[in-house]
Amino acid sequence: MAREGQRAPGLDRRSVVMGAVACCAAGGAAFAGPEDTLPQKGDRLVLADGAKAGQAVTLDGLPVGGELIEAVAVDPQGVRREGSRFSKIILVRVAPDQVAEDQRAHAVEGVVALSGVCTHQGCTISGWNHETKRLSCFCHHSEFLPAEGGRVAKGPARKRLPVLPLARGEGGALMVAGGFIGKPGPGAA
Template sequence: MMAQGGQRAHGLDRRSVVVGAVACCAAAGTAWAGPEDMLPQKGDRLVLGDGAKAGQPVTLDGLPVGGELVEAVAVDPQGVKREGSRFSKIILVRVAPDQIPEDQRAHTVDGVVAVSGVCTHQGCTITGWNHDSRRLSCFCHHSEFLPAEGGRVAKGPARKRLPVLPLARGEGGTLMVAGAFIGKPGPGPA
């Protein structure tokens, strides 16, 4: 039923209904996201993400220089694992502290570097680590990254560096998150 001036009698026109529906959907999506869907936050502790020791705290003693790549998960102070988003994947490697450029040392603990585990090229999971060349690699398209140099791309096709997760030392040599990822996790432009 049309009122004077072409407006609907009860104030509902097609545009209002569509805008309202979009707003409701957006609000509902936000309401469903919980702490497990968030990226790592300052104050979270790191635990092992896979293997027989999954869920145990990551400690400096458990990360020898020259050791393997370690997948970690951030756990908030209430004990909720932040693994609801694939962009919260964390890769830890440990190199000799003197191999880390001075401008990157503030984000590391005793040579331990944390970076996003998602390749910035097309979003594949980073799975390779060569300690001799100090490079992480993505086997999807063979991009290589230098975690000790702020996640810098060493070999493309990726053009964007891996985001770095600042670390802090917790009680008993455990590793804690000292701040948000530096850079946006996931694939994207250079």
């Protein structure tokens, strides 16, 4: 045992830093989760929670300026892709002409889908302000603009929310048109 003013044997600054780097590298892999738990092209979207959980998300059920909707992707065999918290999807609908030009290909009639996990420290995005058209994270008050591809409007988050491309399916049902654009989770690109 080290006395006051002496270092513990085998524990120097470099060892501590290298241990922290190794721990973070291992944790980064844990953030990603298995690829098959994330939404995939061809999945349909269903309501995640509440009395209507499991029902298909349709354009008719998403009025312009309505509430934030939490959804989950379901594969063609009917299996919900929810093995990772990073598969959490949030949907909002704005007027189609309010969706940024570079984001219109990923939206359907003003409906945009984004990762429901804040890029700052991984808290859940759960706020939606109708007037400012911003999503918010209540942990540290970051705000995001869904119509602009999840761009950060107010920090501390510095990186946008990943976008999930959408397609219109039969009967106005919303379908996944591709994987997340950007990595879901804290430190997302």
